Amino acid sequence: MSTRKHTALPKAQILIEALPWLTRHNGRVVVVKFGGNAMVDEELKAAFAQDVVFLRQAGLKPVVVHGGGPQISSALDRHGIVSEFKAGLRVTTDEAMDVVRMVLAGQVQRELVGLLNQHGPLAVGLTGEDAHTISAVRHRPLIEGEPVDIGRVGEITAIDTGAIEALLADGRIPVISSIARGQDDGHVYNVNADTAAAALAAALGAETLMVLTDVEGLYEDWPHSDEVISRLTASQLERLLPELSSGMVPKMEGCLHAVRNGVTTARVIDGRVQHSILLEIFTDEGIGTMVVPDEQQGEAE
Numbered sequence: 083m084s085t086r087k088h089t090a091l092p093k094a095q096i097l098i099e100a101l102p103w104l105t106r107h108n109g110r111v112v113v114v115k116f117g118g119n120a121m122v123d124e125e126l127k128a129a130f131a132q133d134v135v136f137l138r139q140a141g142l143k144p145v146v147v148h149g150g151g152p153q154i155s156s157a158l159d160r161h162g163i164v165s166e167f168k169a170g171l172r173v174t175t176d177e178a179m180d181v182v183r184m185v186l187a188g189q190v191q192r193e194l195v196g197l198l199n200q201h202g203p204l205a206v207g208l209t210g211e212d213a214h215t216i217s218a219v220r221h222r223p224l225i226e227g228e229p230v231d232i233g234r235v236g237e238i239t240a241i242d243t244g245a246i247e248a249l250l251a252d253g254r255i256p257v258i259s260s261i262a263r264g265q266d267d268g269h270v271y272n273v274n275a276d277t278a279a280a281a282l283a284a285a286l287g288a289e290t291l292m293v294l295t296d297v298e299g300l301y302e303d304w305p306h307s308d309e310v311i312s313r314l315t316a317s318q319l320e321r322l323l324p325e326l327s328s329g330m331v332p333k334m335e336g337c338l339h340a341v342r343n344g345v346t347t348a349r350v351i352d353g354r355v356q357h358s359i360l361l362e363i364f365t366d367e368g369i370g371t372m373v374v375p376d377e378q379q380g381e382a383e
């Protein structure tokens with residue numbers, strides 16, 4: 083065998099290994115949530131963009147929903163605005179909301195759109211405000227049984243997938259910032275990006291929701307162990323929810339919402355690993371944590 087063929091054969095085998103995953107997802111929507119904590123460096127962000135474009139060129143319909151928690155925190159610091167979290171959500175004053183919107187829509191989203199568009203005229207950025215994509219009312223989370231006012235934080239009431247579907251039909255990659263329009267008050271609202279991604283995945287009838295974060299997956303006994311739970315059903319996750327803390331709460335609540343509303347699998351994967359999306363495709367079991375609907379229990383992935 084010539085040297086060229088010799089080196090090409092393993093590459094062909096690798097492509098063939100991806101065939102079942104690609105076949106299952108062909109033409110399907112995959113919602114990828116890119117967390118602010120996973121946007122560690124430039125190389126990683128460029129690799130993320132390559133993976134998303136790869137999915138698009140392989141016949142899938144990727145939709146990107148991005149966060150930017152750490153980026154918002156440092157911008158608020160620079161503006162001298164104090165920011166705190168309650169029930170895992172940022173207490174968002176009217177003044178803070180302007181900064182949230184500026185950072186998510188004007189900075190993080192623009193950067194991701196730019197990186198994706200290095201590969202062609204593919205990405206179009208929007209926020210949940212555009213074309214009524216995400217509507218919300220003021221969210222008052224219960225803390226110790228009492229509803230608490232945390233300012234301009236939204237609870238999603240409706241998703242209009244029209245603009246996203248039109249972009250997908252046109253072969254584009256929508257990149258969505260987690261800001262909602264007020265359903266009945268003309269305000270804009272700050273929505274946790276995991277919650278927004280899950281709601282969009284459910285409304286779009288996505289095959290998969292992939293949540294890229296800064297841990298390997300859901301740890302069984304965090305922070306005491308780094309044993310990752312590789313697979314769990316919706317009911318198993320539901321039982322686990324009360325024990326979870328901080329950033330994992332909206333992530334896992336989102337995964338549960340997604341698989342209970344038609345999404346086939348929801349995964350939490352380590353976005354700090356380069357090409358984590360492609361790694362997910364090329365491994366049988368996947369990496370990170372996979373949540374499946376109850377009826378899939380025991381079925382081979």
Ligand SMILES: Nc1ncnc2c1ncn2[C@@H]1O[C@H](COP(=O)(O)OP(=O)(O)O)[C@@H](O)[C@H]1O
Binds near residue numbers: 118119297
């Ligand atoms: N059981 C758990 N397994 C893994 N991480 C957990 C768990 N419970 C809480 N966490 C925390 O959740 C964080 C991820 O959420 P978050 O900081 O909001 O990330 P992102 O910006 O990607 O949304 C982890 O870095 C970790 O500190």
Ligand SMILES: CC(=O)N[C@@H](CCC(=O)OP(=O)(O)O)C(=O)O
Binds near residue numbers: 152154235260274
């Ligand atoms: C209400 C609320 O907490 N909103 C989040 C929105 C950004 C986000 O969720 O970013 P990550 O995915 O990087 O955490 C915030 O203000 O930080």
